[in-house]
Amino acid sequence: MLNVAGEPPGDSWGIFAFLCAALCNLPAVPALNGTEELGAGQSIQKTYDLTRYLEHQLRTLAGTYLNYLGPPFNEPDFNPPRLARAEQVPSATVDLDLWRGLTDNARLAANYRAYSRLLCYLRGLDGQAGTAELRHRLGHFCSSLQGLVVSIAGVMSSLGYPLPAGPAGPPPPPGAPAAPNDFLKKMDDFWLLKELQTWLWRSAKDFNRLKKKVPPAVVTLRLEARGF
Amino acid sequence: MNTAPQTGLVLPELAGRAPEPSTSRAAEGCAIFIYIYIYFFFFPPATSFFFYFLAADPAVISPQDPTLLIGSSLTATCTVSADFHLRAEDLYWTLNGRRLPAASYAALGPTTLSVALARLNGSKQQSGDNLVCHSRDGGILAGSCLYVGLPPEKPVNISCWSKNMKDLTCKWAPGTEGETFLHTNYTLKYKLRWYGRDNTCQEYHTAGPYSCHIPKDLALFTPYEIWVEASNRLGVAVSDVVMLDILDVVTTDPPADVHVSRVGDLEDQLSVRWSSPPALKDFLFQAKYQIQYRVEDSSEWKVVDDVGNQTSCRLAGLRPGTVYFVQVRCNPFGIYGSKKAGIWSDWSNPTAASTPRSERAAGGCDPKGGEQNTTLRRELKQFFGWVKKHAYGCSNLSIKLYDQWRVWLQKSHKTRNQVLPGDKL
Numbered sequence: 001m002l003n004v005a006g007e008p009p010g011d012s013w014g015i016f017a018f019l020c021a022a023l024c025n026l027p028a029v030p031a032l033n034g035t036e037e038l039g040a041g042q043s044i045q046k047t048y049d050l051t052r053y054l055e056h057q058l059r060t061l062a063g064t065y066l067n068y069l070g071p072p073f074n075e076p077d078f079n080p081p082r083l084a085r086a087e088q089v090p091s092a093t094v095d096l097d098l099w100r101g102l103t104d105n106a107r108l109a110a111n112y113r114a115y116s117r118l119l120c121y122l123r124g125l126d127g128q129a130g131t132a133e134l135r136h137r138l139g140h141f142c143s144s145l146q147g148l149v150v151s152i153a154g155v156m157s158s159l160g161y162p163l164p165a166g167p168a169g170p171p172p173p174p175g176a177p178a179a180p181n182d183f184l185k186k187m188d189d190f191w192l193l194k195e196l197q198t199w200l201w202r203s204a205k206d207f208n209r210l211k212k213k214v215p216p217a218v219v220t221l222r223l224e225a226r227g228f
Numbered sequence: 229m230n231t232a233p234q235t236g237l238v239l240p241e242l243a244g245r246a247p248e249p250s251t252s253r254a255a256e257g258c259a260i261f262i263y264i265y266i267y268f269f270f271f272p273p274a275t276s277f278f279f280y281f282l283a284a285d286p287a288v289i290s291p292q293d294p295t296l297l298i299g300s301s302l303t304a305t306c307t308v309s310a311d312f313h314l315r316a317e318d319l320y321w322t323l324n325g326r327r328l329p330a331a332s333y334a335a336l337g338p339t340t341l342s343v344a345l346a347r348l349n350g351s352k353q354q355s356g357d358n359l360v361c362h363s364r365d366g367g368i369l370a371g372s373c374l375y376v377g378l379p380p381e382k383p384v385n386i387s388c389w390s391k392n393m394k395d396l397t398c399k400w401a402p403g404t405e406g407e408t409f410l411h412t413n414y415t416l417k418y419k420l421r422w423y424g425r426d427n428t429c430q431e432y433h434t435a436g437p438y439s440c441h442i443p444k445d446l447a448l449f450t451p452y453e454i455w456v457e458a459s460n461r462l463g464v465a466v467s468d469v470v471m472l473d474i475l476d477v478v479t480t481d482p483p484a485d486v487h488v489s490r491v492g493d494l495e496d497q498l499s500v501r502w503s504s505p506p507a508l509k510d511f512l513f514q515a516k517y518q519i520q521y522r523v524e525d526s527s528e529w530k531v532v533d534d535v536g537n538q539t540s541c542r543l544a545g546l547r548p549g550t551v552y553f554v555q556v557r558c559n560p561f562g563i564y565g566s567k568k569a570g571i572w573s574d575w576s577n578p579t580a581a582s583t584p585r586s587e588r589a590a591g592g593c594d595p596k597g598g599e600q601n602t603t604l605r606r607e608l609k610q611f612f613g614w615v616k617k618h619a620y621g622c623s624n625l626s627i628k629l630y631d632q633w634r635v636w637l638q639k640s641h642k643t644r645n646q647v648l649p650g651d652k653l
Contacts, residue, residue, distance in 0.1 A: 068353060182373040
């Protein structure tokens with residue numbers, strides 16, 4: 001990579017390109033042995049794209065599902081109380097300063113855990129819900145969300161972070177009932193979709209930021225590893 | 229990101245702005261979350277009930293999630309829990325988002341308000357009508373889902389078909405429209421007539437909302453009993469049993485390789501050729517075919533019914549110089565000696581062809597004919613010249629005679645053409 005003597009012209013261009021990248025925050029693509037850097041960058045880009053895709057799908061899916069739940073759930077200003085039971089769904093409402101203050105690793109891990117649990121709850125949505133078309137859309141969305149969980153894991157491993165242990169934090173506790181009556185189940189479903197939407201919106205911003213951060217950070221790591 | 233979601237969900241920007249007024253709420257939420265986590269992680273399930281009582285519901289509605297017949301009446305009560313310090317006068321009801329008139333309310337106690345609903349209509353959505361008890365400021369205290377509908381009636385009009393004897397698809401119609409208010413589950417069942425074991429069809433909605441597909445393990449030459457069971461929250465209904473043998477309801481793919489071509493220069497005919505559906509080539513059956521055709525800009529199909537079991541047919545009486553669309557379909561009746569008519573296949577994809585334009589009857593200005601005759605005429609002229617020189621007799625033979633013959637020919641052009649088809653046939 002960064003050999004001292006007898007280096008072919010390509011490598012000296014590489015040094016120059018790295019310096020430019022470090023200064024100008026541009027990825028030094030051609031000259032460096034960039035397979036891992038490219039891998040992380042691409043991974044993040046794909047995860048970002050997938051997040052945006054899911055956001056878009058969710059708008060249609062949520063609209064249809066809330067129509068199935070019926071008014072007032074599908075009214076634009078509907079904002080029911082969040083009962084204690086509903087706290088089990090990972091809340092997307094956090095202090096933004098606190099959130100931005102986390103390390104990349106912690107943020108990615110939080111995303112990974114949240115989506116794993118959201119996926120579990122989503123799969124528990126009414127299996128008999130509405131039309132075959134709604135069920136089909138739900139199934140497709142679940143598969144795509146599963147893809148997002150895997151994608152985040154891919155980003156974490158390409159950046160060298162360890163995966164959070166287990167599929168997701170504690171599984172839905174066996175003691176507490178899923179929802180004691182149909183109306184409360186509807187409220188749970190509403191909150192699930194709402195939190196999912198906020199999570200996806202924020203994750204897109206996270207991945208966008210991460211995308212811009214990655215190349216110099218990774219190059220620095222590699223240089224340090226080689227003792228330069 | 230600034231576009232509002234078209235749902236009842238809060239705009240992301242609002243969620244982002246939330247920290248300001250609800251930072252303490254968020255902190256509370258976090259605290260509760262951690263609390264739950266610790267409880268469920270470290271303590272056995274029995275303790276979770278303790279936690280459940282800590283966060284009791286604000287109110288209780290009775291009846292909770294009832295199932296009712298259309299037209300029935302209901303009196304529901306909302307009892308607020310003591311912790312909330314609300315009285316019956318502070319409450320109101322909504323049904324599917326619309327406020328119910330206060331005239332239908334009655335206070336049954338200091339913390340209990342009832343509402344009377346009469347002559348209920350079928351549920352607005354299959355997930356149940358949302359009857360909600362609110363506090364004065366609009367907050368939701370409790371809710372109940374009302375399932376109002378009719379018990380199912382016997383499903384009717386069961387019809388089945390088998391594609392190439394490999395499978396069976398059946399469809400039916402629901403007994404009444406009332407079944408759409410509640411979620412009605414349909415199960416198609418079948419059994420061999422004298423064998424006794426009920427089987428259930430698994431693949432639904434393959435040919436419309438009320439259909440099911442049985443992909444394998446079907447016996448031929450023996451009758452099946454088939455019926456549909458409809459069930460919802462209000463009851464169960466079973467259709468009449470339909471008895472059939474797979475071989476009597478066979479259908480197949482449309483005929484393959486449909487080709488339509490002109491018949492020589494004939495202006496009013498087209499020849500249609502196709503091949504027998506390949507899936508049934510190994511089976512003994514008599515196919516019947518039907519052809520339908522129409523003119524390009526018309527939507528009226530003409531059907532040719534008496535095609536029999538040939539794989540070609542000639543359409544006659546067509547308009548010259550017109551584009552026609554032609555389709556063919558097949559009925560595999562008499563398969564394995566079955567006496568019943570099979571089921572017509574789908575029509576093949578339309579094939580187009582055009583009939584030749586008619587030649588102009590007024591002779592003379594026929595360039596094609598003229599070209600042909602120029603060479604012929606020249607040769608004939610040479611021939612007659614030679615005959616005059618070398619043959620004795622036939623001296624009247626000359627090119628003039630030939631010209632007269634040509635004129636006679638064009639005068640009788642139409643007659644000549646009408647004769648020719650008869651010759652060819």
